[in-house]
Amino acid sequence: PRAAHVVARRGFASSARERAKAAAAAELKAKNERMLLYGASLAISTLALCYASVPLYKVFCQATGFGGTTKRADPEEAAALLVPAETSRVIRVTFDGSVADSLPWSFLPAQRDVRVVPGESALAFYTTTNKADHPITGVATYNVTPPQAGPYFVKIQCFCFDEQRLLPGEEVDMPVLFVIDPKFLDDPHLKRVSNITLSYNFFKTDDFDDDDDNEEEEVEEAA
Numbered sequence: 001p002r003a004a005h006v007v008a009r010r011g012f013a014s015s016a017r018e019r020a021k022a023a024a025a026a027e028l029k030a031k032n033e034r035m036l037l038y039g040a041s042l043a044i045s046t047l048a049l050c051y052a053s054v055p056l057y058k059v060f061c062q063a064t065g066f067g068g069t070t071k072r073a074d075p076e077e078a079a080a081l082l083v084p085a086e087t088s089r090v091i092r093v094t095f096d097g098s099v100a101d102s103l104p105w106s107f108l109p110a111q112r113d114v115r116v117v118p119g120e121s122a123l124a125f126y127t128t129t130n131k132a133d134h135p136i137t138g139v140a141t142y143n144v145t146p147p148q149a150g151p152y153f154v155k156i157q158c159f160c161f162d163e164q165r166l167l168p169g170e171e172v173d174m175p176v177l178f179v180i181d182p183k184f185l186d187d188p189h190l191k192r193v194s195n196i197t198l199s200y201n202f203f204k205t206d207d208f209d210d211d212d213d214n215e216e217e218e219v220e221e222a223a
Contacts, residue, residue, distance in 0.1 A: 071154045078156040078179060084119040085182050089194055091116055096199040097126055103204040104132045110173060118182040121156065125173045126200065130166035137165040140200045149196050152184035163205055
């Protein structure tokens with residue numbers, strides 16, 4: 001009887017341990033599932049926040065010149081900057097252009113560089129051609145190097161302010177009118193800078209829209 005009692009007690013303890021292990025495993029599984037759900041929710045929320053913040057980030061960069069992004073001035077602000085510095089080194093502004101792999105455009109600066117003094121406006125052009133057999137809309141991002149020059153590189157008018165739509169085979173000269181803020185000369189971090197590079201990168205936003213579809217339908221009906 002005593003041996004049977006010991007065996008029964010051991011069996012009870014073993015059963016208790018198994019139940020405890022099963023309960024711990026179930027709790028761990030539930031915890032992992034909660035963490036997975038939390039992680040997925042966080043990733044989705046972060047992605048959505050990034051997409052939502054892009055326009056605000058672009059506005060912030062344009063206003064402050066952060067990260068080498070050039071500033072944008074309205075006509076009144078630009079007029080106040082257009083006072084050429086009389087005793088200043090000449091600044092050489094070179095131009096660079098590229099397109100995303102998904103955009104079948106050629107996009108090249110019409111001039112290699114221009115030379116200006118701070119406070120003097122300058123006009124430059126980029127020649128852009130749509131090599132596709134259908135209309136495409138693109139938008140350009142931009143910055144300058146060195147990045148410290150961004151707050152002083154002020155655009156008055158630029159094709160990069162809006163989306164650009166090119167018809168099949170269309171070639172256009174896209175202008176950019178800018179001025180370097182005379183305060184550029186007072187920045188100790190730029191006292192040895194005499195060369196600035198303005199860079200653009202075009203991205204495709206779409207190929208077709210409803211107007212294109214309507215035009216194609218009208219052409220087919222007329223035929």
